Amino acid sequence: MGEFIMPSLGSQMIDAKLVQWYVKPGDTVKKGDIIGEIHTEKGLIDIEALEDGIISELRIKEGETVPVGAVMAVIDNDTAKKTESPAEISADMKMKENGKSEKPEPGLEKRERPKVKVSPLARRMAEDLQVDLNTITGSGPGGTIHKKDVEAAAAEKQKEKPVKEPEAVEKAPPPVTEREMTAPEKEIAPPEADSMRKAIAAAMSLANREIPHYYLEKNIDLDRALHWLEETNKKRSINERLLPPMLMLKAVANALTEIPELNGFWKDDALRVAEGIHVGFTIFLRKGGLVIPAILNADTKSLDEIREEFVEMVTRAREGHLRTREMSSATITITSLGERGAEKVYGVIYPPQVALIGFGSITRRPWSVNGAIGIRPVLTVVLAGDHRATDGHSGSRFLEILDEQLQNPDKL
C-alpha cells in the first residue's frame, strides 16, 4: 500500500486545494500519470502518481484544502507482487489490467526480492545521490546495503551516463496523457496573485537573509551562436525553430556537468550536489508573478528535446498545467528578462539551490574582433553563487565553460 500525499512544491508551501481528481478508486495508474489537479499559490498544478498501482481510496474530496503531507489517496501497489501467484490472478479481475503489459517493468521484478536491508546512512545517501536501492546488491551480512555500496553505484551511474544516453532519452519524453488531449474546458480559477506574491516574497526574503550571494559577470559574444541558429532555422519549419534561450539552457546544463558544485542544494549546513541536472527557468506570467518549471536531466537531452519541452512548458505554465515534478525538481535556476529587457540581471538564488544564472538581453556592442573594433551581439551573463557552497573560482570557471559552449553551438 502506498499513500499519496500532498506534495510540497517549495519550502514555503503550507497547503493546497484539490481542484479535481482524474482517477477514481479501482483505476490503474503508472508512475508519472497525472491523477489530479491542485490549486496552489503557484497556480494550478497537475499532480503525478509516484508509483504504479491501483487507486484503492481517494481520501480528499474535490474542493477540499489540505496541508502538505496529508494523505490524499491510497495506491495499492501490492498487486504488482501478487501477479507472481497464478491463483490470485484469476481471482482478481483487476489483475488482468495489470497483466496487460507483457514485459514487466524492470524495476518491479527487483522489488519482488526479499526485503532489502539498507543501513540508515546508505538509505539517506541513496536519496541524495538518486540511486535506486533496488538495483544494488549489498555487500554486508545478508546482502545489507551499506554506504560504500551506494557510493559505488553512484560512481557507476556517473560513469555510465554518456553511454546510456539513448536509454535515458527514451524515458525522458513527458507522458502525454489522454486527459491532456481531451481535457474538458473548465473554469481556471484566476491565479491568486496575492498568494503567489507571498510565496515569492517568502522565498526571496529567505534567500536574502540566509544566502551570502556572490556575483560574477561575463560578456559573451553570440555572433557565432546566432549565425548558427539562423542557418539551422532556415531548414526548419516555424514550429521547430530554435530560440536563443534554448541554446543558453543547454549550454548551462553542459557546463554544469563540469562544475557540478553549482548544481545542488544547501541543506543542513552542507552542500549536497544533485545527481541530475534539472534546469529551472523563470516564466513570467501575463497576469503577474512567475513560475519556475525545470527541464529534467537537461544535460542528457538533445537541443530538439529541450526545445520541445521548453515550448510545451511555457504553454502549460500559462494555462496552469505544470506538473509537480517539474515544479519541485529544479537544481539550478536560469532567469532571463527577454530580448528587450535589461542588459544585466543580478538574480536572487532560489533556496535551497546554490546558484542562479541571469541572462540579460542580447545587445549589439562594440567588440574587439581580430585586433579591430567590430559590432557584435553580446550577452551579459551574471552568475549568482551561494558563497557558503562554492567560491568565486568555481563560478568563474563555470562562466568560461559556458562561453566555450556558446562558441560551439553545433556541438550543443
Add this chain to the structure above:
Amino acid sequence: MKELKQQKMTYRQAVREAMREAMIKDDRVFLMGEDVGLYGGCFNVSEGMLEEFGSERVIDTPLSESGFTGAGIGAAMGGMRPIVEIMTVNFSLLASDQIINTAAIQLYMSGGQFNVPLVIRMATGGGKQLAAQHSRSLEGWYAHIPGLKVLTPATVEDARGMLWPALEDPDPVLIFENTTLYNYEGYMPDNGSIVDISTAKVRRNGADVSIITYGIGLHKSLEAAGILAEEGIEAEVVDLRVLRPLDNETIFKSVSKTHRAVIVDEGWRSGGISAELSSRITEKLFYELDCPVERVCGAEVPAPYARHLEQASLPQPEKIAETIKQMGGLHG
C-alpha cells in the same frame, strides 16, 4: 619524588602522587579507608603516606563502608575535602545508601544549603582472579545516579590529573580505578597534571569505526585497533574518561565521522552504560549509522575464578577486532 613528574610511572604511583600533591596543596584534604595507613593500601596505593602526613590525615577505618563513607559526607559538609577510599566497588554496595541516598541528593534535600565536596576512590573490574565477589564493574550503576560525577581514569596522566579537579568540584565525585591498571606504566606528559573532568578524549584517530570505551577497555581497544590496522581498518578509539555526565559531543562527532560504533565495557550488557551509549548514538545519529551499533561487554555470569574462564568472560582485543571485522560495509 619530584623527579617522577616527567618520568615513566605506574598508574599506582600516579594516584599516590595525585593524593600527595593534593594534601600538600590543601590542608583540608585527608584520606581515609580500610588499610590505607599502616598497610599502605590494599593495592599499595597509599604506601608511605601515613609516615609522610601522620595519622590525622591518613586514617585507617574499621570495616564499615557505610560508617566511614557517611563520616566522609559529614566532613565534606563541614568544610573538609575528604578522599574516601573504598577498597573495591564490590564493597561500596554497603555504602550505596550513603552515596546514593545522601551524598548525591544532599544539596537538593537541603534546599541548596549543603553541598558535599567529597571524593570517593575505589578499585573496580576483574581479571586478577579475585573471584565473583571482588571482580565486578559496577561503575555504570553509579553513572545512573543524578547528583554524582563518575570518573574512570585510564591513563597515568588522568590518574594523576583527575583527582585535583575532583576535589575542587563542589559535589560528590566517584573515581573508579581498574585493578588491572595499577601496574600499568605510562609516561607523565611534561605539561603536567592539568586535565579536565568533563570531556571524553580521542586516543587514536581512525576513519572506519569508533570504539567507545573507558578504563581498562581503552587499552584493550587500542590493542584491537592495532590488530585491525594490520588489515587496513582504521579504528578511532574514544576514551570516555567520565561516565557521568557523558560527553555527547565527542562521542557524536566521532561516530558521525566513522558511521560505525562499537562500545567496549567490562560491565554487563543488560542495562549497563553500554546500553545507554548505544541508545544515545541511535537516538541522535540514526541516519549517520552504516550498520547497527555493536557492544563487546563482560559475560553475564559471576566472575569465574579460573584464570582462563575469567579471561574468556572479559572483553579481549581479539574479540573486539573480530566484532568489528564482522560489521557490514567496511571497505576492503
